[in-house]
Amino acid sequence: MLAALILLPLALVPVALLAPWYRLRSWLLPAAGAGHLLLVLLALGHVADAAPGAWIGLDPLSRLVLLVASPLYLGCALYAVDYLEMRRERGNRTMVPCLLLFLAALTLAAMSRHLGLLWLALETTTLASAPLIYFNRNRLSIEATWKYLLICSVGIALAMLGLLFVAYAALRGGAPVSLLLTDLLAAGPVLSRPWLHAGFVLLLIGFGTKMGLAPLHAWKPDAYGEAPGLVGALMAGGLTSLAFLAVLRVMQVMTAAGALGVARPILLGLGLFSLLLAALFMMRQGDFKRMLAYSSIEHMGLLAVGVGIGGLATFGALLHLVNNALAKGCLFLSAGNIHRAFASKRLSDVRGALVALPFSGALFLTAFLAVTGTPPFGIFISEFTILRGIFDAGRLWVGLTVLVLLATVFIGMGASVLAVSQGEPTDRDLAFADRFLLVAPPLAMLLAVLLLGVYIPEPLWQLLEQARLLVEGGA
Amino acid sequence: MAELSNLCLLLVILVNFFTLGSARLGACIHAVALQGAVLALLPLATHGLNGHTLLLAAGALALKGALIPWLLLRAIREVRIRREMEPLIGFVPTLVLGALATAGAFIFADRLPLIEAHQGGLFIPTSLATLFTGFLLLVSRRKALTQVVGYLVLENGIYIFGILLAEAMPLMVEAGVLLDLLVAVFVMGIVLDQINREFSTLDTEQLSALKD
Amino acid sequence: MELFARAALHLTLLLVFAPLLSGVIARTKALFAGRTGAPLLQPYFDLARLLRKESVFSRTTTWVFLAGPVAGVAVPVLAALLMPFGALPAPFAFTGDLLLFVYLFGVARFFTVAAALDTGSSFEGMGGAREVTFACLAEPTVLFCLIVLARIADSLSLSALLGPHLAAAWRTPAGLSLGLVVVCLLVVLLVENSRIPFDDPNTHLELTMVHEVMVLDHSGPPFALVLYGAALKLMVLGAPIVRLLLPVATGHWAGDALLFLAGMLLLAVLIGIVESVIARLRLVRIPQVLIGTTLLSGFALVLVLR
Numbered sequence: 005m006l007a008a009l010i011l012l013p014l015a016l017v018p019v020a021l022l023a024p025w026y027r028l029r030s031w032l033l034p035a036a037g038a039g040h041l042l043l044v045l046l047a048l049g050h051v052a053d054a055a056p057g058a059w060i061g062l063d064p065l066s067r068l069v070l071l072v073a074s075p076l077y078l079g080c081a082l083y084a085v086d087y088l089e090m091r092r093e094r095g096n097r098t099m100v101p102c103l104l105l106f107l108a109a110l111t112l113a114a115m116s117r118h119l120g121l122l123w124l125a126l127e128t129t130t131l132a133s134a135p136l137i138y139f140n141r142n143r144l145s146i147e148a149t150w151k152y153l154l155i156c157s158v159g160i161a162l163a164m165l166g167l168l169f170v171a172y173a174a175l176r177g178g179a180p181v182s183l184l185l186t187d188l189l190a191a192g193p194v195l196s197r198p199w200l201h202a203g204f205v206l207l208l209i210g211f212g213t214k215m216g217l218a219p220l221h222a223w224k225p226d227a228y229g230e231a232p233g234l235v236g237a238l239m240a241g242g243l244t245s246l247a248f249l250a251v252l253r254v255m256q257v258m259t260a261a262g263a264l265g266v267a268r269p270i271l272l273g274l275g276l277f278s279l280l281l282a283a284l285f286m287m288r289q290g291d292f293k294r295m296l297a298y299s300s301i302e303h304m305g306l307l308a309v310g311v312g313i314g315g316l317a318t319f320g321a322l323l324h325l326v327n328n329a330l331a332k333g334c335l336f337l338s339a340g341n342i343h344r345a346f347a348s349k350r351l352s353d354v355r356g357a358l359v360a361l362p363f364s365g366a367l368f369l370t371a372f373l374a375v376t377g378t379p380p381f382g383i384f385i386s387e388f389t390i391l392r393g394i395f396d397a398g399r400l401w402v403g404l405t406v407l408v409l410l411a412t413v414f415i416g417m418g419a420s421v422l423a424v425s426q427g428e429p430t431d432r433d434l435a436f437a438d439r440f441l442l443v444a445p446p447l448a449m450l451l452a453v454l455l456l457g458v459y460i461p462e463p464l465w466q467l468l469e470q471a472r473l474l475v476e477g478g479a
Numbered sequence: 480m481a482e483l484s485n486l487c488l489l490l491v492i493l494v495n496f497f498t499l500g501s502a503r504l505g506a507c508i509h510a511v512a513l514q515g516a517v518l519a520l521l522p523l524a525t526h527g528l529n530g531h532t533l534l535l536a537a538g539a540l541a542l543k544g545a546l547i548p549w550l551l552l553r554a555i556r557e558v559r560i561r562r563e564m565e566p567l568i569g570f571v572p573t574l575v576l577g578a579l580a581t582a583g584a585f586i587f588a589d590r591l592p593l594i595e596a597h598q599g600g601l602f603i604p605t606s607l608a609t610l611f612t613g614f615l616l617l618v619s620r621r622k623a624l625t626q627v628v629g630y631l632v633l634e635n636g637i638y639i640f641g642i643l644l645a646e647a648m649p650l651m652v653e654a655g656v657l658l659d660l661l662v663a664v665f666v667m668g669i670v671l672d673q674i675n676r677e678f679s680t681l682d683t684e685q686l687s688a689l690k691d
Numbered sequence: 692m693e694l695f696a697r698a699a700l701h702l703t704l705l706l707v708f709a710p711l712l713s714g715v716i717a718r719t720k721a722l723f724a725g726r727t728g729a730p731l732l733q734p735y736f737d738l739a740r741l742l743r744k745e746s747v748f749s750r751t752t753t754w755v756f757l758a759g760p761v762a763g764v765a766v767p768v769l770a771a772l773l774m775p776f777g778a779l780p781a782p783f784a785f786t787g788d789l790l791l792f793v794y795l796f797g798v799a800r801f802f803t804v805a806a807a808l809d810t811g812s813s814f815e816g817m818g819g820a821r822e823v824t825f826a827c828l829a830e831p832t833v834l835f836c837l838i839v840l841a842r843i844a845d846s847l848s849l850s851a852l853l854g855p856h857l858a859a860a861w862r863t864p865a866g867l868s869l870g871l872v873v874v875c876l877l878v879v880l881l882v883e884n885s886r887i888p889f890d891d892p893n894t895h896l897e898l899t900m901v902h903e904v905m906v907l908d909h910s911g912p913p914f915a916l917v918l919y920g921a922a923l924k925l926m927v928l929g930a931p932i933v934r935l936l937l938p939v940a941t942g943h944w945a946g947d948a949l950l951f952l953a954g955m956l957l958l959a960v961l962i963g964i965v966e967s968v969i970a971r972l973r974l975v976r977i978p979q980v981l982i983g984t985t986l987l988s989g990f991a992l993v994l995v996l997r
Contacts, residue, residue, distance in 0.1 A: 115507040150623065157630060159618065165610070165637045171644050176594050181647035198592050225690040285691055294691070482862070489867045492990070500983045571982055578986035582993045589997055601867075 005051055006060055009043050013107040020100040029100045030088045036104055037078035056186040059118045064470035069114045069249045076241045077107055079445035080234045083337050086441035087141045098135050106132040113246050119167055119183040130156045137231040141239045143182045148230035155223040163210020169203030192260025201266055207254045214247035215304045217274045217282040228297035233340015240300040241329035248307055252475050272312030278305025286416035293349045295420050303328045304412050310390045317393025324386035330453045331375040331383055334446040338367040345436035356429035363443040366426050372421040374453050376414045382456030386452040418441040484524035487517045488601040496610040499577040500570055502562045507628050508551045515543025521642050577615055581608040602643055610636030657670040698782040705771045709922040710734035712959040719963025725727055738915050746911035751811045759806025760913045766799035767927045767974030775850050775931050777951030780938035784850035789837045807905035818904030826979035829882045835988035836872045842995045855870035857938035875931050878984045884925045887966040889977055929958050
């Protein structure tokens with residue numbers, strides 16, 4: 005069952021490479037996405053938690069991430085059909101296999117119970133997504149791809165070193181040297197502290213680069229700015245969630261070792277810095293796709309702050325993971341439509357999206373409200389939970405800082421989004437018109453965020469609570 | 480066999496210095512190839528001859544010592560780049576920084592809590608020094624190809640540390656190191672090709688249109 | 692009496708065989724270039740020819756101009772008395788003689804440069820400036836190397852530094868440092884003796900000359916002294932390298948002397964090979980290489996200190 009989850013998209017890769025029909029290749033994506041979602045739902049219901057020695061298996065955390073990533077992927081895949089139809093001149097011979105490979109790697113990373121395997125899968129997602137950023141084949145996309153590859157490769161290399169350090173911590177502590185999560189958790193108390201701490205920092209740098217936490221975010225605005233909207237959606241919603249999962253895995257080990265006192269302040273610091281940096285760069289940002297990248301940095305910062313505080317805030321962060329992925333999907337896809345229609349992503353060129361593109365414009369505006377935490381959307385609930393967690397923990401100043409920064413982000417982002425959506429379009433007959441598959445997936449994601457704002461299903465609630473306990477132990 | 484591995488590690492450090500001090504890209508790539516080949520000897524020298532170490536050595540020799548340098552050499556032939564002109568930090572300052580870092584690594588490694596067998600050895604300090612050399616190359620050079628060389632040196636540093644754990648760990652992770660190297664350079668190579676076509680130079684300084 | 696015999700043997704080895712090294716280097720280079728080359732004894736013939744010639748002195752020169760060649764011969768002879776030749780111990784040894792050894796060559800350089808400046812020619816001044824610059828950069832390397840050796844031998848006398856313990860030291864972890872020291876000393880040998888890739892003793896382009904331009908105005912017997920002094924210097928500075936690489940003793944003085952000479956000849960062949968396969972460095976690169984060597988020797992020091 006679990007193997008099928010990985011093998012399904014992999015099996016479609018050769019089909020995508022060999023199939024001569026353009027349309028069929030495009031439709032492979034929704035097929036893989038739908039099959040994947042179906043299998044995920046089945047697996048969530050029927051597959052028990054992983055056995056101790058297994059390299060691949062499920063636990064509440066991986067269930068949560070799969071539950072987030074799979075619907076997001078299906079939405080993006082449906083969107084991709086019409087998007088690729090519109091961009092026939094670019095071809096889809098690279099895009100489709102890479103997206104399929106991306107799905108396989110993503111699934112493997114979510115389910116791996118071995119830190120080395122997790123690392124390998126994350127590296128594969130980097131490699132699979134590099135050609136996607138390069139989709140537009142111009143100077144700017146090369147620059148973005150080069151930065152993405154170089155920075156992420158260095159990050160992932162440091163993560164490898166971090167893994168070796170953790171293994172050395174086990175060796176020095178006299179425990180069996182293994183990167184299996186269960187072995188590491190069992191060996192937690194004897195792991196040699198200096199090596200574990202150094203390993204934690206390196207792993208945080210490595211996976212934090214992938215997440216896009218400041219100051220390791222340098223690739224993010226470029227990559228998100230230059231990649232097609234659907235790739236941005238997949239990266240901001242899927243890839244970052246995976247990287248966050250990797251960070252949580254490391255936190256699990258730190259919890260088992262009783263070293264949360266070291267780990268949490270570091271995460272909290274990185275998170276606050278990300279929030280600050282995002283708020284600063286969001287002001288006067290003249291490019292609305294780059295602005296979305298900074299929004300992503302902001303939300304990654306919030307996740308880090310949540311886990312850095314712990315307790316209720318961690319619960320909030322996990323809920324935020326779900327909300328953020330869906331809201332980001334909607335935001336990136338609708339922004340992609342606006343970018344297509346106006347053939348520019350500069351604020352100075354884009355005006356009156358609401359008039360020109362009634363659906364996409366409205367979606368973009370609403371998704372902005374959702375993503376900045378306006379009630380009644382789900383992000384309001386999750387951000388509120390994180391803040392309550394912070395105040396409950398007695399961290400008054402941290403909470404106030406986060407609040408001020410969130411307000412700054414709202415103002416800065418609001419100025420840009422309103423400039424894009426309101427006013428009169430300079431050019432009234434655009435070559436682009438909203439199509440069903442280009443607006444339905446973002447709409448569905450937005451509705452899901454809205455639903456999570458008013459009602460959290462009981463199974464999801466339980467899953468979140470189990471995942472929190474997994475990260476923080478019984479405490 | 481400890482003498483052989485010490486000699487290898489010393490060679491690795493010398494190559495580090497050479498790559499920091501040399502402006503000629505071809506020479507740098509040859510030096511890194513030599514470093515890769517020397518690193519291939521290390522698992523054999525440390526853990527003796529067995530299937531596992533042989534596989535590791537063969538893989539390292541084929542990838543680090545032969546394939547990747549060959550790809551890079553082909554790349555410089557095609558784009559006709561010989562020298563690293565005007566690095567961000569000059570050759571002598573980077574060399575001095577590299578030497579200071581190497582000395583620092585040796586002093587630092589003595590204070591690390593190592594297990595009995597690794598104490599006083601050259602592995603950890605060499606690994607740290609090589610890592611730092613790679614970093615220095617990555618941040619101080621402008622040419623995309625030199626940055627790839629820097630990345631390779633960085634990976635070599637990690638590989639040296641990995642050898643210490645080669646016996647205790649399953650093959651999986653070491654394979655990861657090699658695989659990662661291969662694919663990273665492969666993809667980088669494709670991108671380099673495109674950078675060259677678009678910009679007719681491999682100077683990353685020109686990749687600076689995207690900023691805030 | 693014992694002391695006299697040792698000093699006599701030392702000086703005989705030095706004074707008689709030094710020019711032969713230049714001949715071997717020239718012959719090796721000729722063979723690499725596919726030529727037969729001059730006879731091995733050509734340097735002796737050259738010296739004899741120059742000694743028979745008449746000297747021409749510029750009117751601007753004073754006695755300083757002559758002091759250069761004289762110091763160029765006197766210093767290596769004095770320094771040789773402190774330096775063990777292979778397993779033959781130095782006639783004189785005292786604590787701290789290694790500093791005297793280093794700065795004796797400083798004195799020689801001072802006089803050579805002064806002699807060059809004495810001509811009043813701008814070319815020679817330029818050569819002197821270059822020579823001093825490179826020497827400044829090479830000096831830390833020499834000192835670092837000597838400190839490494841001193842640390843290994845736990846002594847401050849050249850004879851003890853290059854004593855019989857070296858054979859055993861190669862097999863300890865300190866052997867790595869010894870290897871680095873040999874590399875560094877080899878570079879210093881090439882720099883100090885104006886060999887390729889740092890300088891070219893055969894060049895005739897004033898702009899690229901370093902050492903040669905300084906002695907351009909010397910002729911006849913003083914020039915013979917200059918050439919002879921250069922040959923002596925090569926032998927004295929090559930001696931520690933030979934000792935480091937061949938730390939063995941035969942037990943008899945004649946055997947030791949023969950072994951040393953064989954080592955020196957091999958070193959000369961090595962220099963010839965280096966000169967044949969390496970192109971001359973651009974002038975601006977030389978300081979970079981020398982700084983690199985300094986760092987390398989510093990690194991060797993870190994290795995033995997930790």
